[in-house]
Amino acid sequence: MAFELKMTEQQAIDGLKSTYGTELTAADVRAFCAMNDIAYPTVTKKIQKYKIAKGKWNLEVTTKAVENIEKSFSAPAVQPTVQQNLIPDKDNTFVKFGSFTDVKKIIQSRIFYPTFITGLSGNGKTLSVEQACAQLGRELIRVNITIETDEDDLIGGFRLVDGATVWHNGPVIEALERGAILLLDEIDLASNKILCLQPILEGNGIFLKKIGRFVNPRAGFNVVATANTKGKGSDDGRFIGTNVLNEAFLERFPVTFEQEYPPVSVEKKILGGVATQNGVTDIKFLDKLVDWGDIIRKTFYDGGIDEIISTRRLVHIVRAYSIFNDKAKAIQVCVNRFDDETKQAFLELYDKVDADFELPNEKVVELPKKEN
Secondary structure (H helix, E strand, C coil), X not given: CCCCCCCCHHHHHHHHHHHHCCEEEHHXXXXXXXXXXXXXXXXXXXXXXXXXXXXXXXXXCCHHHHHHHHHHHHCCCECXXXXXXXXXXXXXXXXXXXXXXXXXXXXXXXXXXXXXEECCCCCCHHHHHHHHHHHHCCCEEXXXXXXXXXXXXXXXXXXXXXXXXXXXXXXXXXXXXXXXXXXXXXXXXXXXXXXXXHHHHXXXXXXECCCCEEECXXXXXXXXXXXXXXCECCCCCCCCCCCXXXXXXXXXXXXXXXXXXXXXXXXXXXXXXXXXXXXXXXXXXXXXXXXXXXXXXXXXXXXCCCCXXXXXXXXXXXXXXXXXXXXHHHHHHXXXXXXXXXXXXXXXXXXXXXXXXXXXXXXXCCCCXXXX
């Protein structure tokens, strides 16, 4: 069917699509014009916005869309961390223990050697990596992993900046390009989306398919992962939300360190440093806290209780004591996170460990008397 001379833009598009599809060449348009007795310039003017190259049109992509895509891909990456110093600050209260020396040796070697550190909560896994980097003057990029963490969070993606769409490097790419240590914290909370890191864990760099660029790791780059489990989930339910990680993913970590809580002598040094930093001078209180925590842990390992006092929790108590200047209150507010039965058992145990300690009195709330 021949169109009228006054063909609308939509009629031209529909006619071309039905005859030649969405991708057109100049020969297609000329044939269409000859078939419908319409001037070539008339039709090309009507489909101008769909032109993608000389003598080529795509009726599903407008010229503006093409320009926006090209602008996005050619735009420079946003690098908000480039000008920042990513070397962690040294913690004067830090005391080395556990796997610290080994982790430090790996980082110091500058050899690509992905490392997995597992252990119960609050026993210094993350801190040991941070302080190893601090002592060695190495940059550290820490990523807290959750079930929602995906490729866009890790590798990067397009972001809207000042009205323009630009590529934004994710923390993994930043670490790769800077030769930094990439710390994947709580990696056992990850979903299978974490598998996007497979090529990186092989030391091969990664191809950024969204912008067509390959990123090679700079010398010194390494990956360290921390977790409360070994990537096999939490059978006892202590760490809800942890997942079973892909076996091939776990196999790409050559070594796994099992981080334990520090021995009593080391833990006393840790609390001593925190106490000095916070103006606490009651050394006897610190010793009692460590003894109390040690007894609780031994009972936990024997299966006598379901909860544990971590080194981090003892540090919380020392800091609370520096604020309230009240041992009973400091301990109580820091064990309130446990259920009532466990909290009471912990308080009563401390009462037995420290003869000078008095259990906090529960406040009795008097109800208003009813008027007769």
